[in-house]
Amino acid sequence: MKSFKLSNGMSVVCAGQTKSCSVALSVNVGHVNEPSLAIANLFERTLLIQSTGILPIFGGTMTAYTTGGSDIKSMMENLSSIFDVELTEEYLEMAKKAIVQQTMDTAPLTMRRMKLLYKHTAFGADLVRTTEEYLEAVNSYTLEDVCDFARTYYSMSNLRLIVVGDIGFEAVKKMSYDIFDGIP
Secondary structure, eight states: OEEEEOTTSOEEEEEEOOSSOEEEEEESOOTTTOSSTTHHHHHHHHHHHTOSSEEEEEOSSOEEEEEOOSOHHHHHHHHHGGGGOOOOHHHHHHHHHHHHHHHHSSTHHHHHHHHHHHHHHHHOGGGOOOHHHHHHHHHHOOHHHHHHHHHHHSSGGGEEEEEESSSOHHHHHHHHHHHHTTOO
8 A cells, every 4th residue: 555645735545456446535524523513414415416426435534435437547537526516506405405305205214313323322412413403404504604614624635535456556646646636
């Protein structure tokens, strides 16, 4: 495993050569360490509404984005597209509606309860919120609130790109500089 930093502050880890390939972009924030209740989820939804082929992985204290494929360069390019999204009132409202709908649907209620139980057990009762509190928080955020969150936590120095595949370190380094280094 080798790592390096791009000039914009983003860390890149070349985790090794394997037959299969995988690329993930990890952000050092999640629902456990977010500055305000539900704002990480709201930003992630706003981002994912505008992205295709990118899957989120929520880990509590971090969020990762990954994409499928067999070509590491195209996977890296797809992940870099999250930096091209627009933060607008329209997308923010779409994200709020999606969160409310998912929260109110019957199927996720068991998952939501399990998530709250997990938070309560692992991190203490102060992280457990009712559904009403959660949705009230989601709907209270303004576009400026979400933009502030994005500027703070989606800065390049708070991101790590992890690449695994049938590719050498120097090739990963070149592609990383070509694709990600120009992103402020």
